[in-house]
Amino acid sequence: ESHPSHGRETSSRNSEVIHAGIYYVPGSLKAKTCTSGAHLLYGYCQEHSVPHKRTGKLIVATAPDELPALEALYDNARANGVEGLKMLEGPDIRKLEPRVTAIAAIHCPGTGILNVHTLMDRLYQQALDSGVTFGFNSKVTAISPDAEGYVVGMDEYRFHSKVVINSAGLCSDTVAAMCGIDVDEAGFxxxxxxxxxxxxxxxxxxxxxxxxxxxxxxxxxxxxxxxxxxxxxxxxxxxxxxxxxxxxxxxxxxxxxxxxxxxxxxxxxxxxxxxxxxxxxxxxxxxxxxxxxxxxxxxxxxxxxxxxxxxxxxxxxxxxxxxxxxxxxxxx
Known part of the structure; x- marks a missing residue:
C-alpha cells in the first residue's frame, strides 16, 4: 500500500449504499450474492458497531406508460427474494416522501446506508488479529516472476509470494502490466x-x-x-x-x-x-x-x-x- 493507511483511494469514494438486489437477473450469481450479502452486511454492522441505517427506497412511476416497467421490476425483485416489497399509490407514497410526485411506486425497505470508513477500520483490525501483515508507505514499483511465484518490489523492499492478487483499483492496469499482462486500453x-x-x-x-x-x-x-x-x-x-x-x-x-x-x-x-x-x-x-x-x-x-x-x-x-x-x- 503506497499510502500511510488503508482506504485512501477508490474505497474512500464508495457510495455507502447497501443494495437490496432489485435489478439483477433472477437466479444469477449477482442476484444471489446481493440479497444474501445485504443480510450479512447488516448483521456485521450490528455486531461490530458500524454506523448504518435501513433507509428504504422508493422507485417511482410518474406517468401511466411507466407502470408496466415498474410492475416488471417488482416481479423481478420478488423473484430475487427481496423481502418487504410493497406497491404503493399516490397517497401512500406522499406519506413516506411528501416531495415526490408519482402515481405508483415500489417501496423497498431493505435498502440502506452505512459508514464505509468505519467498516474498513473494522475489517483492517480483524485482518491484523488474524495475522495479516500490511506494508504501508510501500508503493509497488515492480513485480517479477521467480521459481516460487512472484517478487513484489525492488531495492527498498521485497515481498515473495506464490500468488499476487491485483486489487489496485484505478491502478490495476499498471499493476497488470508489471506482471506482463497486456491491457488493450487503446483498443477499448x-x-x-x-x-x-x-x-x-x-x-x-x-x-x-x-x-x-x-x-x-x-x-x-x-x-x-x-x-x-x-x-x-x-x-x-x-x-x-x-x-x-x-x-x-x-x-x-x-x-x-x-x-x-x-x-x-x-x-x-x-x-x-x-x-x-x-x-x-x-x-x-x-x-x-x-x-x-x-x-x-x-x-x-x-x-x-x-x-x-x-x-x-x-x-x-x-x-x-x-x-x-x-x-x-x-x-x-
Whole structure:
C-alpha cells in the first residue's frame, strides 16, 4: 500500500449504499450474492458497531406508460427474494416522501446506508488479529516472476509470494502490466469512440428528441440478460414519425420499438444488435447470445432507441446482445 493507511483511494469514494438486489437477473450469481450479502452486511454492522441505517427506497412511476416497467421490476425483485416489497399509490407514497410526485411506486425497505470508513477500520483490525501483515508507505514499483511465484518490489523492499492478487483499483492496469499482462486500453478507446460517433451521427440526423408525439420505448430490459421480443411502432425519417408506409431501397430510418434491451448511454455497447420479422420472414442476425446487465440505483427515463432496419410498422423485433453491431442508422 503506497499510502500511510488503508482506504485512501477508490474505497474512500464508495457510495455507502447497501443494495437490496432489485435489478439483477433472477437466479444469477449477482442476484444471489446481493440479497444474501445485504443480510450479512447488516448483521456485521450490528455486531461490530458500524454506523448504518435501513433507509428504504422508493422507485417511482410518474406517468401511466411507466407502470408496466415498474410492475416488471417488482416481479423481478420478488423473484430475487427481496423481502418487504410493497406497491404503493399516490397517497401512500406522499406519506413516506411528501416531495415526490408519482402515481405508483415500489417501496423497498431493505435498502440502506452505512459508514464505509468505519467498516474498513473494522475489517483492517480483524485482518491484523488474524495475522495479516500490511506494508504501508510501500508503493509497488515492480513485480517479477521467480521459481516460487512472484517478487513484489525492488531495492527498498521485497515481498515473495506464490500468488499476487491485483486489487489496485484505478491502478490495476499498471499493476497488470508489471506482471506482463497486456491491457488493450487503446483498443477499448477506439471501439468506444466508434460507438459514440455512430450515436452522435444518428442523433444529429434524426433529431428524435425534437419530434412531438413520439411513443415511449421501455428500455428497462437493458439491465437484464438475454434477448427481448419487441413490436415495431414505426420509424423516424425526414423529421417525422411514420406508423405505416414504405421506405425506398437505400433509405435510412430510425426504428421505434415498444421495448428494447439496447443500452444507449455513451453510444451503446458492443454487441447490441437485432433482427426484424415481417409476415413470417426474418432478416439479419446470428443466433442470440446472452449477457449480464449492470446494476443502478435510479430508473432512467425511457425513450426511443435507434434500432434495426425495417420496412413497415407492426413487425416483431428480436433484440440481442454480444454480437458485433452498429447502433444508430441502418439501410433498408
Amino acid at each position: 478507446e477506439k471501439e468506444m469512440e466508434q460507438h459514440q460517433e455512430t450515436s452522435r451521427a444518428g442523433g444529429e440526423k434524426f433529431k428524435i428528441e425534437q419530434i412531438v408525439g413520439l411513443p415511449a420505448t421501455d428500455d428497462e430490459p437493458k439491465y437484464d440478460e438475454g434477448e427481448v421480443r419487441a413490436k415495431v411502432l414505426g420509424w423516424v425519417t425526414d423529421g417525422k414519425f411514420i406508423k405505416n408506409g414504405e421506405l425506398n431501397e437505400g433509405s435510412e430510418a430510425a426504428v421505434v420499438l415498444d421495448r428494447t434491451n439496447f443500452y444507449g448511454e455513451a453510444g451503446g455497447q458492443v454487441g447490441d444488435t437485432g433482427t426484424l420479422q415481417r409476415r413470417g420472414l426474418a432478416s439479419g442476425g446470428p443466433p442470440p447470445q446472452r449477457r449480464q446487465g449492470p446494476e443502478r440505483d435510479e430508473r432512467r427515463p425511457h425513450g426511443p432507441r435507434p434500432g434495426p432496419p425495417g420496412r413497415d410498422a407492426g413487425g416483431v423485433g428480436e433484440l440481442r446482445r454480444n454480437e458485433p453491431a452498429v447502433l444508430g442508422t441502418a439501410e433498408v
